[in-house]
Amino acid sequence: MRTQIKNICCIGAGYVGGPTMAVIADKCPHIKVNVVDINLERIEAWNSDDLNKLPVFEPGLDEIIKRTRCKNLNFSCDIEEKIREAQMVFISVNTPTKIKGVGAGQASDLKYVEACARQVAKYAKGHTIVIEKSTLPVKTAEVIKTILEDYQMFSTNDNAKATFDVLSNPEFLAEGTAINDLENPDRVLIGGQNEFAINALSQIYSNWVPKNKILHTNIWSSELAKLTSNAFLAQRVSSINAIGALCEATGADVKEVARAIGTDSRIGSRFLDAGPGFGGSCFKKDILNLVYLSKHFGLVEVANFWEVVVSLNNWHQHRISRLVVKNLFGTVTGKKICILGFAFKANTNDTRESAAINICKDLLEEGAILFINDPKVVPEQISKDLLVNENKTLKSIESQNLFNYEGSWCSEDNLEIAASNADAIIVLTEWDEYSKIDWDLISKKMRKPAWVFDARSVIDEKKVLAADLNLWKVGNGSI
Numbered sequence: 269m270r271t272q273i274k275n276i277c278c279i280g281a282g283y284v285g286g287p288t289m290a291v292i293a294d295k296c297p298h299i300k301v302n303v304v305d306i307n308l309e310r311i312e313a314w315n316s317d318d319l320n321k322l323p324v325f326e327p328g329l330d331e332i333i334k335r336t337r338c339k340n341l342n343f344s345c346d347i348e349e350k351i352r353e354a355q356m357v358f359i360s361v362n363t364p365t366k367i368k369g370v371g372a373g374q375a376s377d378l379k380y381v382e383a384c385a386r387q388v389a390k391y392a393k394g395h396t397i398v399i400e401k402s403t404l405p406v407k408t409a410e411v412i413k414t415i416l417e418d419y420q421m422f423s424t425n426d427n428a429k430a431t432f433d434v435l436s437n438p439e440f441l442a443e444g445t446a447i448n449d450l451e452n453p454d455r456v457l458i459g460g461q462n463e464f465a466i467n468a469l470s471q472i473y474s475n476w477v478p479k480n481k482i483l484h485t486n487i488w489s490s491e492l493a494k495l496t497s498n499a500f501l502a503q504r505v506s507s508i509n510a511i512g513a514l515c516e517a518t519g520a521d522v523k524e525v526a527r528a529i530g531t532d533s534r535i536g537s538r539f540l541d542a543g544p545g546f547g548g549s550c551f552k553k554d555i556l557n558l559v560y561l562s563k564h565f566g567l568v569e570v571a572n573f574w575e576v577v578v579s580l581n582n583w584h585q586h587r588i589s590r591l592v593v594k595n596l597f598g599t600v601t602g603k604k605i606c607i608l609g610f611a612f613k614a615n616t617n618d619t620r621e622s623a624a625i626n627i628c629k630d631l632l633e634e635g636a637i638l639f640i641n642d643p644k645v646v647p648e649q650i651s652k653d654l655l656v657n658e659n660k661t662l663k664s665i666e667s668q669n670l671f672n673y674e675g676s677w678c679s680e681d682n683l684e685i686a687a688s689n690a691d692a693i694i695v696l697t698e699w700d701e702y703s704k705i706d707w708d709l710i711s712k713k714m715r716k717p718a719w720v721f722d723a724r725s726v727i728d729e730k731k732v733l734a735a736d737l738n739l740w741k742v743g744n745g746s747i
Contacts, residue, residue, distance in 0.1 A: 273472060276300070276301045278303045278358040278401070281305035283549065285360035286314060286322075287324060287441070289301050293340050294341075304345060305345065326443070354396065357398050359400055359412075363553070371560050374559050374563075385415040386419070390419065393430060398433070400434070400438070400491070401438070409436055434460070435459065437456070438494035457483050459490020498554040499551075499558055501551065505539060506577045506584070508540050508541065515743050515745075522542045522742070523743065526540040544627065544742070545581045546581055547620065547623050548621055549620040551621070553621075555575075556578065559578075585626040586626060591721070592605070593631075600692075603670075604636075605631060605690060606638075606639050607640040608696065609696040609698070610622060610628075610653075614699045624696040625654065627696060635674040637676055639678060641679070642679075650677075654677065688713045689713070695727060707728075710735070711735035718737050722741045724742070
């Protein structure tokens with residue numbers, strides 16, 4: 269049995285829901301796609317005439333929104349109405365790590381997912397296919413299904429005859445390349461028990477994804493595959509950073525080591541770039557989820573293995589900030605430091621779990637004065653992440669008065685101003701513009717002896733050294 273899906277609702281207009289639904293609308297003009305969220309400010313941003321104000325920055329997203337919005341793609345807060353109209357509902361809401369109670373610090377907090385399931389149960393009409401799009405722990409589909417079925421059993425509402433199927437369709441997006449990942453996916457994973465529902469979702473993706481890339485599994489395998497995929501990628505990041513630290517100690521070059529091992533077809537070259545550590549919304553959260561699940565099922569050794577991946581990532585970030593302090597004569601108190609990049613990676617404005625957060629916090633605690641530059645991250649977001657408000661008056665202060673502003677920071681769009689009288693520059697995000705800096709000009713602005721700490725290996729070391737600057741590169745050490 270096949271059905272033609274004509275109306276989709278996605279609950280959650282964030283980093284996953286917005287871009288995913290935009291691409292579906294673009295590839296399936298015959299389907300009406302509604303994205304709903306309780307956050308009015310976010311919905312207004314999606315509906316803004318100024319495409320530079322979209323709540324999510326992804327290369328190519330603005331053009332898709334321009335083509336589809338108000339045609340077959342709509343953003344609203346009309347959750348009840350859009351669920352009622354939909355044949356298929358995607359749940360794409362945040363699943364943060366619990367901060368209290370059972371599993372605190374490791375387990376996912378599913379309160380938003382549960383709330384969505386109750387909304388679907390209450391408002392859906394006829395038969396509705398409910399799809400997990402958020403990254404969720406194994407067996408979450410069982411929770412959603414129980415909520416849907418129990419509501420129908422005890423409900424006296426007029427939708428009591430509604431029926432449901434639940435599928436798992438995890439996202440495999442890398443921020444900064446999300447649109448390409450959606451348009452040309454390595455695979456689309458659909459987990460479920462009902463062939464009718466699986467085929468209905470497969471039919472949507474087959475509008476642009478080759479059928480051999482649409483994989484069907486049972487629902488539990490689908491949920492676990494998402495967690496495992498992120499855990500394996502994060503493990504590679506921690507592994508190469510661990511080797512990078514060893515390279516610095518021994519005089520080896522981590523790029524040469526990575527190239528050598530990456531040519532092995534069993535290993536491959538992806539995710540072997542040393543850096544300041546992994547960030548983003550998923551890696552740490554998903555690994556901690558695996559840790560919690562492993563402990564729950566009595567697999568202590570498995571839990572310990574994955575927990576070390578996160579511990580090493582944290583150690584590495586703090587290691588970088590300690591190296592900065594050490595090379596600046598053991599103190600950064602009252603010293604101006606220019607931070608290049610705050611997003612967790614280039615081509616996104618997402619700062620969640622960014623390495624820059626821990627590194628900047630360490631330096632602020634040491635009394636440093638930070639001038640932070642990032643082409644996409646707004647100062648308000650930096651304030652939230654650092655838990656310290658921006659001190660805008662820093663921009664007009666003479667260098668000799670900086671001691672009065674220990675542990676403060678400000679944002680600065682102009683690189684020359686950010687570097688003026690700075691003792692050090694730290695590259696924390698691999699924005700392309702940072703690889704094109706005129707180091708001769710910047711060097712003249714800095715206070716000597718000045719340092720450049722390249723945690724992304726994106727700058728030309730010959731030009732930095734020729735400009736009479738000291739240089740440290742991740743995986744190489746001081747050069």
